[in-house]
Amino acid sequence: MTTRAVGEQRTRTRPARRAALGAGLLGALAVLALFVVLSVCVGSVSLSPSVLLDVLAHYDPTNGDHLIIGTMRVPRTVVGLVAGAALGLSGAVMQGLARNPLADPGILGVNAGASLTMVLGISAFGVTAFSGYVWFGFAGAAAAGLLVHRIGSFGRDGATPVKLALAGAATSAALGSLTTAILLTDTEAFDEFRFWQVGSLANRELAVVAQALPFLAVGAAAALVCGRLLNILSLGGDVARSLGVNLAVAQGIAALAVVALCGAATAIAGPIAFVGLAVPHAARVLTGPDHRWILPYSMVLAPALLLAADVLGRVVAPPGEVQVGVVTAVVGAPVLVSLVRRRKVAAV
Amino acid sequence: MTGDALAGQGLRLGYDGREVVRDLTVAIPRGVITAIVGPNACGKSTLLRGLARLLVPDAGRVLLDGRDIHAMPTRAVATRLGILPQHPIAPEGLTVTDLVGRGRHPHHGWLRRWGADDDRAVADAMRVTSTLDLAERPVDELSGGQRQRAWIAMALAQRTGVLLLDEPTTYLDVTHQVEVLDLLTDLNRTDGTTIVMVLHDLNLACRYADHLIALRDGEVVATGTPSDVVTRDLVADVFDLPSVVVPDPVSGTPLIVPIGRHHTEVLPGPPPTTALPVPELAEPRRESRSE
Numbered sequence: 001m002t003t004r005a006v007g008e009q010r011t012r013t014r015p016a017r018r019a020a021l022g023a024g025l026l027g028a029l030a031v032l033a034l035f036v037v038l039s040v041c042v043g044s045v046s047l048s049p050s051v052l053l054d055v056l057a058h059y060d061p062t063n064g065d066h067l068i069i070g071t072m073r074v075p076r077t078v079v080g081l082v083a084g085a086a087l088g089l090s091g092a093v094m095q096g097l098a099r100n101p102l103a104d105p106g107i108l109g110v111n112a113g114a115s116l117t118m119v120l121g122i123s124a125f126g127v128t129a130f131s132g133y134v135w136f137g138f139a140g141a142a143a144a145g146l147l148v149h150r151i152g153s154f155g156r157d158g159a160t161p162v163k164l165a166l167a168g169a170a171t172s173a174a175l176g177s178l179t180t181a182i183l184l185t186d187t188e189a190f191d192e193f194r195f196w197q198v199g200s201l202a203n204r205e206l207a208v209v210a211q212a213l214p215f216l217a218v219g220a221a222a223a224l225v226c227g228r229l230l231n232i233l234s235l236g237g238d239v240a241r242s243l244g245v246n247l248a249v250a251q252g253i254a255a256l257a258v259v260a261l262c263g264a265a266t267a268i269a270g271p272i273a274f275v276g277l278a279v280p281h282a283a284r285v286l287t288g289p290d291h292r293w294i295l296p297y298s299m300v301l302a303p304a305l306l307l308a309a310d311v312l313g314r315v316v317a318p319p320g321e322v323q324v325g326v327v328t329a330v331v332g333a334p335v336l337v338s339l340v341r342r343r344k345v346a347a348v
Numbered sequence: 349m350t351g352d353a354l355a356g357q358g359l360r361l362g363y364d365g366r367e368v369v370r371d372l373t374v375a376i377p378r379g380v381i382t383a384i385v386g387p388n389a390c391g392k393s394t395l396l397r398g399l400a401r402l403l404v405p406d407a408g409r410v411l412l413d414g415r416d417i418h419a420m421p422t423r424a425v426a427t428r429l430g431i432l433p434q435h436p437i438a439p440e441g442l443t444v445t446d447l448v449g450r451g452r453h454p455h456h457g458w459l460r461r462w463g464a465d466d467d468r469a470v471a472d473a474m475r476v477t478s479t480l481d482l483a484e485r486p487v488d489e490l491s492g493g494q495r496q497r498a499w500i501a502m503a504l505a506q507r508t509g510v511l512l513l514d515e516p517t518t519y520l521d522v523t524h525q526v527e528v529l530d531l532l533t534d535l536n537r538t539d540g541t542t543i544v545m546v547l548h549d550l551n552l553a554c555r556y557a558d559h560l561i562a563l564r565d566g567e568v569v570a571t572g573t574p575s576d577v578v579t580r581d582l583v584a585d586v587f588d589l590p591s592v593v594v595p596d597p598v599s600g601t602p603l604i605v606p607i608g609r610h611h612t613e614v615l616p617g618p619p620p621t622t623a624l625p626v627p628e629l630a631e632p633r634r635e636s637r638s639e
Binding site for chain 1: 397400401402422423424425426427429430431432433436437438439440441442446447450451453454456503506
């Protein structure tokens with residue numbers, strides 16, 4: 001064999017590794033399917049999976065069990081699936097874009113922006129319908145994201161990971177205090193807002209999901225297109241530009257994905273922390289630093305984590321429930337700590 | 349192709365309104381190794397970034413093969429000109445093969461997939477940089493010299509006729525400095541790659557460069573072959589450093605031997621052509637030690 005042939009063979013993308021990653025993704029889908037079933041069946045009234053099969057075969061609105069599944073459990077599970085996938089994808093894109101393993105909607109100020117504009121919408125413009133203030137949430141998420149990027153880009157090096165994180169933390173604090181100030185002047189009106197603020201999958205309406213669906217579709221498409229670009233961006237801005245990447249276009253596509261996905265997920269389920277931070281980390285540990293795999297893994301594992309946390313929240317303190325935003329933080333923290341301890345935080 | 353590979357005309361370059369290079373015109377001859385030298389903060393790296401279109405000039409223009417580089421699609425530029433920044437950082441866990449493969453990006457459209465020519469380009473780049481044995485190793489776990497070779501392999505997989513490097517030998521020990529410069533010379537001699545590099549080490553620059561551009565305060569002080577331009581006057585002009593310039597016993601190129609405050613010229617050599625400012629000896633320093 002010639003040297004050239006040896007070289008080519010050694011450097012060819014290994015089909016074995018691709019097959020393993022593909023199999024892993026199927027495994028993750030199986031885990032997700034398991035939690036979907038659990039999410040539909042487990043709760044204050046626990047139902048056996050056979051009831052679920054019944055419902056699928058012939059839905060009977062007069063049957064109490066069927067009614068629970070159809071009107072409560074299924075919408076709740078759909079919200080979890082959609083919000084989870086959106087949070088996982090947006091977290092992965094954000095971490096890749098910011099080249100910062102700590103990037104998530106909370107740290108980069110996106111949640112704080114969404115909260116502030118939603119409170120403003122309720123307080124100043126008298127918006128009451130959920131479908132109304134969703135738009136304020138979008139606008140706030142986008143504006144805060146842009147603001148943080150602008151602040152983080154000052155200076156010669158442009159938007160470095162550290163500057164972005166600092167800008168995000170400062171912006172979050174500033175916007176958060178404004179939100180608190182408005183809330184303190186008008187406490188009663190914000191019950192619903194405060195419920196939203198904790199993050200929950202319960203009592204969200206499928207109509208809201210339907211409204212958010214176009215945004216989710218656009219965001220997911222943009223995110224999945226981003227994989228190769230994020231791979232190049234991860235080598236640094238200068239190398240990316242020397243490889244012919246138009247930074248403004250690439251960052252624009254990624255930012256569009258983040259704002260659409262984060263905004264939609266936050267609007268339908270509230271600012272659920274931790275999923276967008278922890279899941280891409282876990283995905284990266286499993287797949288290595290290739291965003292073409294990190295993105296789909298995050299998209300599947302995040303809703304699995306969210307549904308698992310939601311199910312746990314239903315059974316952990318009967319007869320009450322612990323909201324999913326609380327559970328993800330409690331469950332996610334040890335997972336993240338163990339990941340970080342097992343190996344250095346994968347620099348993105 | 350004839351003419352200069354790369355040229356800057358009336359360039360004004362800076363960051364955030366702070367001007368580093370005012371009005372600079374420079375030509376990079378095709379098919380040779382050009383070294384840009386000068387003291388710290390003279391605008392070497394800024395000029396390189398400007399030539400590589402990483403920095404948009406406030407005035408003037410950069411011509412790549414005679415065409416305005418900022419009027420060309422960036423992807424088209426990326427198939428002709430590659431640049432290796434000073435401290436590139438690879439994401440943790442990225443293998444050498446994957447890093448080198450990413451150099452193929454400009455040759456892929458939105459839809460075009462990895463092909464046999466990509467495999468060949470990656471294998472060739474890794475062979476000439478002797479990184480085949482490192483193929484499966486993560487870049488972040490390599491030694492400095494190995495890592496630099498891996499990054500050069502990435503730039504080579506890009507298959508450009510022009511390669512710009514910002515201080516490719518920083519942080520390398522002398523063995524690996526020579527190794528990297530030998531590798532760049534190989535590329536130039538075998539493929540005719542036009543190489544432009546910013547170098548700190550004046551002696552290595554004299555030895556490896558065919559063409560030297562000496563900068564000071566954002567202005568070109570001298571250009572030409574090292575043997576033509578490097579004299580003790582030039583070293584004094586550019587670096588404010590009294591020195592003796594002798595022929596390198598190995599390559600015959602100019603070898604700069606600096607004269608510090610504590611040493612004087614002892615070699616029997618020609619007397620200085622001009623009166624250099626001889627620094628007055630400071631008072632004997634009192635070395636106070638706290639021990």
